[in-house]
Amino acid sequence: MTAVAIPPGPEWRAARLAAALAGVIARPLDHLDGAAAAASAAAALAPLPVSDVAALAARPAFRRPLNRAASRGLGLHALPLDAAFLARLAAAPRTRLAALLATQPAGPLGEAARLAAAAVLHRRVTGLVLRTDRARIRTALGESGFAVAVHEAPLLHADLAELDDGGGAAAFAADLDPEAARAHLAGTGLGLLARFLAAVEPGLAALFRHRLPPGAEPRDPLPGSACDHLTRLLRRRMDPWTALIG
Known part of the structure; x- marks a missing residue:
């Protein structure tokens, strides 16, 4: 058996x-x-x-x-x-994700941040024409993040592009090296995750504020539909978190 x-x-x-x-x-x-x-x-x-x-x-x-x-x-x-x-x-899966984000080590948290940034900035990624630009952003996002931006987000999370307020545009500058772009994308994603916590569990948002880059300021909470998209995305893409999010 x-x-x-x-x-x-x-x-x-x-x-x-x-x-x-x-x-x-x-x-x-x-x-x-x-x-x-x-x-x-x-x-x-x-x-x-x-x-x-x-x-x-x-x-x-x-x-x-x-x-x-x-x-x-x-x-x-x-x-x-x-x-x-x-x-x-x-x-609530959203509350469980909020607790995960507030407690995870820097490595997994950075990966989740880049996935969130990839989903929100997917139109910028798919709009890149030059092979060198696509290769640089692919390195910055990682294979999983690049796959989200190119294949997954346009089909499953297209509405998240409405959250692109231009703050992540600096990561796409042609003269920026991949590591600097990677750090910028992670910072953009951490800001999005902070807004997720502010919407889902404001009490934990105060804890998550200490995970933000120096000088970063909390923004308005995300809309409920965006919180649902991010929960589904990270439940699917962050394998070690899947069982805990449920």
Whole structure:
């Protein structure tokens, strides 16, 4: 008899994601951008400078109290992880995606950001004529992101192009090297994901704000239809997240 894999149920998904959020709240120095978390810890421990806090955080004996200070400084203790939120976490794929975005390491989060940017900027990608330009953007987006922009988004997520406000246009400059374009596209995507959280779970948006590039400002929440498109896109394309989003 062939074994049949049973998809994880909603309680399992909610428990996994609630535990991940609790880990970020308790240990922000381990999960968030080190500079941002250290700065918040330093603010809570004034007048210690950020450099001293970062040096102390490297020592295991000091890391736990500094994590507590950083959590207070970042306001993480005030996140609304109440019964209503846990119920949404069990019931709503969009809330589960919001929790994933707020807790994932930089690598997977950057990949999700580039996929989001690829979907929104797909008309710019498909409009490229020169082979060199297409090759450069393909390198910047990665194979998965380029496939989304060229094949998937025009058919399944065409409405997302309405979110293209010109902010991602700089990534398409002919004199920009692929790595700089890649960073710009990731920043554009992170901004879109921040707007997703602001629409779906505003309480987690405050946590996600610390994942944005320096100087980036939160924008208006995304429309509900755009949130649905991004949920379907990332559930399909981010394989490790599929079971958790459900």
